[in-house]
Amino acid sequence: MKLDSLRLCQQKEFKLGGISRLITTEKWNIILLIETWSRYYEGILYLEYPMTMHKKRVSIRDLAKVLGVTPSTISRALNGHESISVSRRDQIVQLAKELGYRPNQIAKSMVSNKTFTIGLLLPEFTHNYFNNILAGIESVSFQKGYQLFICTSDELKEKEEKSCMAFLNTRVDGVLAAVGNDSDDLSHFETVIEDGTPLVLLDRICEDLNTSYVVTDDFQGSLDAVQYLVQTGCKQILHIKGPEYISTSFNRYLGYVEGLKKNNIPLEENLILMGEDEQFEKKLNQIFDEFEVDGIFAFSDYYAYDAIKVLQKRGIGIPDEVSVIGYADEPIAQYISPQLSTVKQPAFEIGKHAAEILFKMIEEKNTTIMSKQLETTLVIRESTR
């Protein structure tokens, strides 16, 4: 019963819903006074309190009974149908409010075969990129009155599959998804498509998956970055490559290759390093021992940061000796020093456009696939000349 160790709130005299009160003692220690029976067990404070039990909800039948009309009439009134007298409608709406009537969306879905729900599957939310995508999606789905079922796949195929099945079982009206890294088998997405549920894929392109895509122009984004490096005097540019098997890695790599080509710089295989390489630091050091690298273009801001740390250990000046460009414009790009130049992806817009396309597919019962590619912008900060 070490209640005194619990400081749920430290205001001088604080009522936690009329149950408990916190006061400050003369010693400035704060203790909790419980006015009802309570116990403290395994770190949880239990307060016996008369919680409202799931009382039976009021249905249109209840309203109908009160007014001596049929449920149909109630339904029509509440849904603003034409054929109903204004006075009656007002009366019904008024009563509904008084009785705290809450339309049962489940029952509605049952008859309309529509849930006003969309399934969203993203790999994770630790990268700001996906948060912004989410914000973009939310901005349009909220305004459209749709709810979001959100699942994170953690880049795990198993979770992806389960989530897709859950989406289908709950009869979402559409699915938005960014497929995870390691999924080579994409049959679960095929199931979604075959089910006839509109699907828009984000960010990463998958071969043989016939559906709408919203992606960014990674190729051009990388090309821009490399062009900038060359224009500012870089002659030997290292590329830190992203994970295998995802289209973005490959496209950014291609942009890098194209950038070199355009500037007649020979492609040197040894200047390409995998960001996820376990011996990243060692290998990077070896490259710097061997080559006169004066520019780095990384698949992500995080890889860029990893490289910068290694360079700083070596006492290499950034950007004086080596220019560095990252990718994505994650928040860290602004916080590290030197501030990181990077290729900014329009994450919010990706989400927004993806949602818009999805709603088009849903609402227009469209039979066509719609794809969109967005442009990146090069953000120059302190890590480049």
Added chain:
Amino acid sequence: MKLDSLRLCQQKEFKLGGISRLITTEKWNIILLIETWSRYYEGILYLEYPMTMHKKRVSIRDLAKVLGVTPSTISRALNGHESISVSRRDQIVQLAKELGYRPNQIAKSMVSNKTFTIGLLLPEFTHNYFNNILAGIESVSFQKGYQLFICTSDELKEKEEKSCMAFLNTRVDGVLAAVGNDSDDLSHFETVIEDGTPLVLLDRICEDLNTSYVVTDDFQGSLDAVQYLVQTGCKQILHIKGPEYISTSFNRYLGYVEGLKKNNIPLEENLILMGEDEQFEKKLNQIFDEFEVDGIFAFSDYYAYDAIKVLQKRGIGIPDEVSVIGYADEPIAQYISPQLSTVKQPAFEIGKHAAEILFKMIEEKNTTIMSKQLETTLVIRESTR
């Protein structure tokens, strides 16, 4: 028809679901060959493609008809009831799989009055803190087989209200929420409680809201931080305070006050600055003109960073001249230099415990309120002596 500007994928020969193909030309420019009728309009590529239309889904009735039994039997078989012969069950399960039967969760909810859905309302996802909370919640809800309805309130009361109503209308089995900054009117949460829907509030405590809470011990966290500052020699400690009207701001402030008190340092009102102050930089400079500040304890890592920037402009050495401690252990704490010492909140655990308590309330039809307070840990990095 500037199709050539569209590089949906830059692989040498890439089939986008058998519809289109991308090839590289001799000039390394990449163009898109469309094999079906298509058009490019307002930035969207439309591909006419025979998409599966929402075909009528197979129901238990369909299965029943095939096998010449009644829907009841199918239902029993699929739900693993006792009274059914094994052979029949296997037969039914087999057929269900073959026909791609997908149980209609909506219909199930209709009869069971249970949706296996919980509503989650968070202010935003740009702070890593909430992402980790989400991850914690997801880890338990996924394993329990519940879906998450996620809404962001953007700290807007209007969105909070709408989301709460949406949760109630879709008959979620429970609600998890962190109330936004500016909400003084909390009637929408009261509505949730009165409706009988289990509610667990995260992170921030609200007066007069009778429900379960999961919070961290902000008071102790702040106290620890201040104690550390004093122990490492700080005599004049500035506090950068969080937004008004949220319990965490107040509790961290109280911890700061308590820390001073414990060390017999007089509380100086002028050493307290609001983080959201529009004239933050100016006022901070004034304080440094007037006082010999040698320690800063900030409500958040972001505020701490803001302060550090000002100090660095002034040429003040950190931590030699001034020690700085932030709050939350956001990722930036590790990326800025000097790396920021901070009070780490167990965000993942908050989410996990909140979800666990919620499920207890849901499953045990518990009539008690359960609250939990988690401990913080002080993470010492480079910004302190």
Added chain:
DNA sequence: CTGTTAGCGCTTTCAT
């Protein structure tokens, strides 16, 4: 303008 009826897909008594 309003009532009647049927039904969305599933579960669940109550019989047999």
Added chain:
DNA sequence: ATGAAAGCGCTAACAG
């Protein structure tokens, strides 16, 4: 072990 029937809350087609 299985069938028949009712019903979850709501909407919609058809009558009046």
